[in-house]
Amino acid sequence: MILRIVGFAPWSYQFPANEPVALEYHPIFGWQSSAGSFQYSIPPNPSPIQVTVLPDRSRSTAPTAAVDSDTRPNIVMLGCSWMFGWAISDQDTLAWKLQETFPDWHVVNYGTGGYGTYQSLLRLEDSLPQLRPDVIVYGFYLHHEERNVASGRWLNALAQKSRRGLVSVPYVLFRGGRLERHGLTRYPCWPGRRYSAVIAALEKGWVTISASSRTRHAREATRQLFLEMKNLADQFHAKFLVVFFESYRNRSEDRRSYCDFADAHGIPYVDCGQTLDETLTVPGDGHPNAKANTRWFEAVEPAIRKLLAEKSDPKP
Template sequence: MNKKFINAIKTSRISKILLLKVSLISVFLFSELVLRILGYLPFQAIDNLDTPVMFEYDHYLGWRNKKGNYTFQLHGDNINTTILHNRTRVTGEKQGDLQKKIICIGGSYTQGWAISDNETYPWKIQKKFRNFDVLNYGTSGYGTYQSLLLLKNIIPKTKSPKIVIYGFIDHHEQRNIARQDWLLLLSNLSKRNHIYTPYVSLAKNKKLAFHPPEKYPKWPFSHYSSFISMVNRKYVYIKTMSRRHQRKITKELLSLMNKYCDRSNIILLIAILKANDDMKKQYISFFKKNDIYYVDCVFPFTADMVVKGDGHPNGKLNTLWAQKLSRALQEFVNKN
């Protein structure tokens, strides 16, 4: 085999490799162009958040409230949020050293996102029950599982806890299983410092499997490329698509929460804050069947009930919740 023939073969191989590379780059650039035209953008974390960073990383819970006094403007209104050293949101003046505790847990509806301290329903309950110390451990973004983990962390450190109020909303079901859409939203809002989230799945034996905090796995260059960002999303979707049975899992978590409170000689009260009629009916049936105390606090989320431009419950809706919960709490207080 002469030298010219060998060189010709080498040249042919190099040409094929170059052609393949050019073809792949062309396909990539064409796909990128088409996706941009169709409105698919690269991954972008939301930078222009109107709120200060009020959360910090926690290896067990994913994130937790960050101590501080935060004053900011939201849609033209002045908002004041005070997080104390024990990671609770302030609930007003206390009359002396109150021994009996009412603990409030849940997500942003319980914490009182986008409203000031004195507009939250735990603050309003504290005003009504001055002989109790109302502790608002509500943390934006928490679902049932994180609320349960938090409860197990704080109860051993809390003196004389008597009642736990868990503010439940429909979206907690999705948060409990951490599918692609929830992981992506947390990643989009990563500037707020809630990125990692623990979650629950059903094992092959149909029992709950508990998983440590994980985050949305962002690929390199997904901030710059629509194509890479789209493929990244599809990958996460496929990876998390087996995370189903969100209602069954949520009901199991609520049972665990109730059993934990019962063992600790604490009354658990589920406040149904938001759910459609069918979901509410199913949960109420479940609560009755399992002897779990609940209060139906569902009201229409009309324009006069939510924060303008945000959608979270405003002070007016929190007042209605506090009134309903206070009536239920009064019954427990009278019995004990």
């Protein structure tokens, strides 16, 4: 009873009943977008949201798309639900707007709900040999740090918001001055947690303690992942661009540290520098809305255009 009074309760799942099952298991990435065409709405707005995911698990960036037969050079977009365009329709996403602006390139949107930097790197490693893009764009926001190291809080959130509670995630550690890659891990499932606040609290405490050593160096691990992305892009003669999506409210020093790191290592970036208030988010959901994606486009488009020009006319 005391645990319930202070906020602990038996385990329960949390997900919107009307939201489609948009993700599926993947043995390396943990999960990926489910292929298909989906429509749903988010109260209080009754308007349908159109989501189209192609067979290669990228989100559609044009009214018609033939992935296998497209011979145009590629621009690859990577990131989480913000890059994917969660809770907005296909045509409202940053990637769609870029496709309209760069018709001579095929914009491939591999943004995936819940991904961190490490999963985006794994996706990039998997797709680069086939796509060989001219430009790679990675969209970052600060919570990716926790995702990259599988913090206890992130594992708990994944389990609660999944329909089966069995979501696994790959993670990295920064130890001994180097990056260590690890396979899938997930939140445990202790017997009795759905009926006992005590068991649920003990389970959560155990996860928090066991994951604490991973989170200690989350920032340095994330920086090293930036470098691995850039090195991989260089290996395939592609330009690499990081997009810092928001100003992180009261964490401007955290954002600045990443910008300074990018400057120090020659990583091109766009600092969108905007805080997502209610005018820039989807009501009833909280993800960036079409207006936010338009603002990102206005910042990102010139940077991509510059990188494409550099690639077509490299300096001696």
